[in-house]
Amino acid sequence: MSRTATAVPPQGTPLRRHGRTKIRYRTRGLAWAFMAPLLIVNLLVIGGPGLASFFYSFTDWDGLGSANFVGIANYVELFTSPAVLSAIQHNLIWTGFFLVVPMSMALLGAFLLSRVRRGQILFRVLFFIPYVLATIVSSIIWRQILSPTAGIGQALQGIGIDWFADTNFLGDPALALGSVAFINNWQWWGFLLVLFLAAMQGVDPALYEAARLDGANAFREFWHITLPGIRPTLMFLMLMTVIWSFLVFDYVFILTQGGPAGSTDVIGTVLYRTAFSENRAGYASSMAMLLTVISAAIVLGYQLLRKKLKWEV
Amino acid sequence: MSKISRRVLRSAVVAVAASSLLAGCAGAASSAETVTYWAAFNSKDTQKTFQAEFIDAFNESSDDAQVKLDVKQWSNIGSLTDTAVAAGRGADVVFSPGPSSALGFASSDRIDSLDSFAKEYEWEKVLEPWAYQASLVDGELYSIPTGYGSIVMFYNPAVFAEHGWTVPTTAAEFEKVATEAAAAGMIPVGAGNSGYQAQSEWYLSAVLNAAVGPQKLYEVLTGTAKFTDPEFVDAMTTLKSQIDKGWWGGSANSYFTNTDTDMFTGLANGKVALYMTGTWSFSSAGSYFGEAAGNDADWNWAPLPALSDNVEPGVYPLAIGTSLSINTVSKNKPAAAKFLDSLINDPAKIYNYMAETNENPAPVVVEESDFPASLDERIARLYKDIPKSSNLGYASWTFFPAATDTYLYTEFDKIITGDMSPSDYLAGLQKTFDGELAAGKVIVPFAPTAG
Known part of the structure; x- marks a missing residue:
């Protein structure tokens, strides 16, 4: 035993360290070699256009001709434009809505569904179906449902319920943003539910049993076991919800194109209109930069919070 | 790998390379x-x-x-x-x-x-x-x-006959038909921008040409008059009052959910009296009327009526x-x-x-x-x-520069909702146009008497 022990060179000798370093370098090299194609693609399709956008955001480029340097004029216009400020406000409302409504619905739905033993798969499929529908399809379906002349309002009126007879969900500036968010949520929350449900199934059942033995009710189980148990998933989805809420475009564009009277305009629709209808690609680039900064700030804030609170993700 | 298979492989590579080269040469020759x-x-x-x-x-x-x-x-x-x-x-x-x-x-x-x-x-x-x-x-x-x-006025002749209307050519005749259509529970003038926000420019081009006139538009496009001139303010104020009365699209809210299809369907079933839109609809109008649509309705068109007393009736915005x-x-x-x-x-x-x-x-x-x-x-x-015709006008999407045209139809929503006054709207339009005119982004329009 002792001979064997003395025969083995002590840990950390220069020779051993050199060998390990070599292996580490080789392993790293291999990792970089595997990542290289993806990194190159990323640099080309994200880094290149990103840098170009940054450059164009200081110019009056119309998307075709030469780009003249205009300093920070685009950024001055950006932060004083009522259309952009209103769009940012709508993005914030959208973010708040999606952090609260679909998250709550999905958490509650997943928690209840996690207790269902029979038919769980059926419900999972049913809740997930809207997510696999093409955005254009679900938008058109909902536009018909909310149509003031042929939609749910008229159908209900036909059976004597006048609640929505005069309600124009997508045509009333006071209702349009909420209506679009509602439609997007219809598609979105089922996806969240499936993710939360998968995360909940990873929580140790023994914890629930112990809690029940201690007399905990369903709410306490949810609050003290489920939520901490799925925190990595929850935090990740909240982070992505905030980022996606600032990048939202498709539902708004298909359903209202930012109207009526800009009441559903978000940065994405204003940016699109500025670049492709007004031919002001330089100014639109400054909006793209704003979106990038917002997303970066959110990710940075999350990382700082994660370190400070010592979260696992 | 055996020798034979290597030879086969080598031959295949040479064949592929040769054929690619030949294809490339052929492509170059044909692309010329x-x-x-x-x-x-x-x-x-x-x-x-x-x-x-x-x-x-x-x-x-x-x-x-x-x-x-x-x-x-x-x-x-x-x-x-x-x-x-x-x-x-x-x-x-x-x-x-x-x-x-x-x-x-x-x-x-x-x-x-x-x-x-x-x-x-x-x-x-x-x-x-x-x-x-x-x-x-x-x-x-x-x-x-x-x-x-051009932009013309579509109507259903049977509906006009049923109500005893004649096709309007003057502002007074237009108002008479619109008033009676509204009283009959119809949408007097089809309008809406659901699904395509730029649809508003069809109606605005009709109104600007028929209420302000090609001559004044020509002066604006050539920089000798302004969108803020009284003729434009009057035209937009009148339009706003007509929207408030439900003449255009039925109501302010329904304007934002009406589609082009809704308006043609309305013409066919007698729910819409008039519809001012582009002649590209000639190719699709048939699908809303007659056998193809399962009804016995028919369509016709007339040049735009004058929407003010200062404009000659029958303008064709080109x-x-x-x-x-x-x-x-x-x-x-x-x-x-x-x-x-x-x-x-x-x-x-x-x-x-x-x-x-x-x-x-x-x-x-x-x-x-x-x-x-x-x-x-x-x-x-x-x-x-x-x-x-010597009464030729200007469609905005052809003669207005990009940002001016975009402003025209996006900010118009705010006139409909009452969030912006006609004069503020026109001031913004002029400001946008001034920038594009100075930047050389405006085409030189034909003189309105040409034709």
């Missing part, structure tokens, strides 16, 4: 003779007819140039072309949705002057003077218009929907020009194509004898009237 052209169509039938009558016919008659048609969708042909041309690529024949867009390409040297070809093919004699003028940039021809139309140019990077410019010429040099062929598809024709000088007997009389009437 091939003119590429991106186009979009309203239907498969229209595409087939165009292919047969313009592409195949050209290719059969031409020894030195062959056209290759690449079909795109209307929804993205503009952005695809912009992106490709901006990158120094794209088709030999460059599509623009009108001369204002072609001006953008010309200003950035993405398309070539067509002056030398214009002389060779005598395009100034072939095209209507107003269309030739609208296609000039700094006095040089940069695009060839291949589709034009619109060019498609302009074609030659890409600066094209290696086959003479062949591309030859193809462009083939699209406009035979009026009888153009109108025969229109008879088959109901698509808008190129604005070429045409004799009445060129109209085929099979052409729908209602469509023929428009294209016989316009060349004789």
Whole structure:
């Protein structure tokens, strides 16, 4: 035993360290070699256009001709434009809505569904179906449902319920943003539910049993076991919800194109209109930069919070 | 790996390399003779007819140039072309949705002057003077218009007969029909922008031409008058009061959920009295009326009524929907020009194509004898009237620069909702236009008496 022990060179000798370093370098090299194609693609399709956008955001480029340097004029216009400020406000409302409504619905739905033993798969499929529908399809379906002349309002009126007879969900500036968010949520929350449900199934059942033995009710189980148990998933989805809420475009564009009277305009629709209808690609680039900064700030804030609170993700 | 398989592999590699080389040579040889052209169509039938009558016919008659048609969708042909041309690529024949867009390409040297070809093919004699003028940039021809139309007033003759109305030509007659239609529970004037926000520019172009008049619009477009002048403020104030009365689209809220389809369906079933829209609808109107739609309704059209006492009734705001140019990077410019010429040099062929598809024709000088007997009389009437008319106006999407036109239809929403006054709206419109006029982004319009 002792001979064997003395025969083995002590840990950390220069020779051993050199060998390990070599292996580490080789392993790293291999990792970089595997990542290289993806990194190159990323640099080309994200880094290149990103840098170009940054450059164009200081110019009056119309998307075709030469780009003249205009300093920070685009950024001055950006932060004083009522259309952009209103769009940012709508993005914030959208973010708040999606952090609260679909998250709550999905958490509650997943928690209840996690207790269902029979038919769980059926419900999972049913809740997930809207997510696999093409955005254009679900938008058109909902536009018909909310149509003031042929939609749910008229159908209900036909059976004597006048609640929505005069309600124009997508045509009333006071209702349009909420209506679009509602439609997007219809598609979105089922996806969240499936993710939360998968995360909940990873929580140790023994914890629930112990809690029940201690007399905990369903709410306490949810609050003290489920939520901490799925925190990595929850935090990740909240982070992505905030980022996606600032990048939202498709539902708004298909359903209202930012109207009526800009009441559903978000940065994405204003940016699109500025670049492709007004031919002001330089100014639109400054909006793209704003979106990038917002997303970066959110990710940075999350990382700082994660370190400070010592979260696992 | 055995020796045989290595030999086989080596032979295969050599064969592939050789065939690639040959294919490359063949491609290079054929590309020297091939003119590429991106186009979009309203239907498969229209595409087939165009292919047969313009592409195949050209290719059969031409020894030195062959056209290759690449079909795109209307929804993205503009952005695809912009992106490709901006990158120094794209088709030999460059599509623009009108001369204002072609001006953008010309200003950035993405398309070539067509002056030398214009002389060779005598395009100034072939095209209507107003269309030739609208296609000039700094006095040089940069695009060839291949589709034009106007904004007219559609109506259902049976509904008019039922209510005892005559087609309005003056502001007073228009108001009478609108008042009675509203009293009858109808939408007096079809309007809405659901699904396509830019639809508002159709109605605004109608109103600006019919209430302010082509002369005043010409002065604004040439920088000698302003959108803030009283004529425009009066026109927009009147329009706002009519919207508030529910004349345009039924109500402010329903305006934002009405579609073009809703309005034509309304015309057919008697729920909409009048609809002012573009003549591109000639190609689709049939689907809402008669046997195809399962009803016995029919449609007709009339020129726009005057919407103020200062404007002559029957103005035709002119619109060019498609302009074609030659890409600066094209290696086959003479062949591309030859193809462009083939699209406009035979009026009888153009109108025969229109008879088959109901698509808008190129604005070429045409004799009445060129109209085929099979052409729908209602469509023929428009294209016989316009060349004789001296009351020609300006559709915003053809004659307004991009940002001004975008402002026109996006900010108009705020007039409807009451969030902006007509004078503030027009002040913003003028400010946007001033910037584009100073930047040289406005095409020089034809004088309103031309025609």
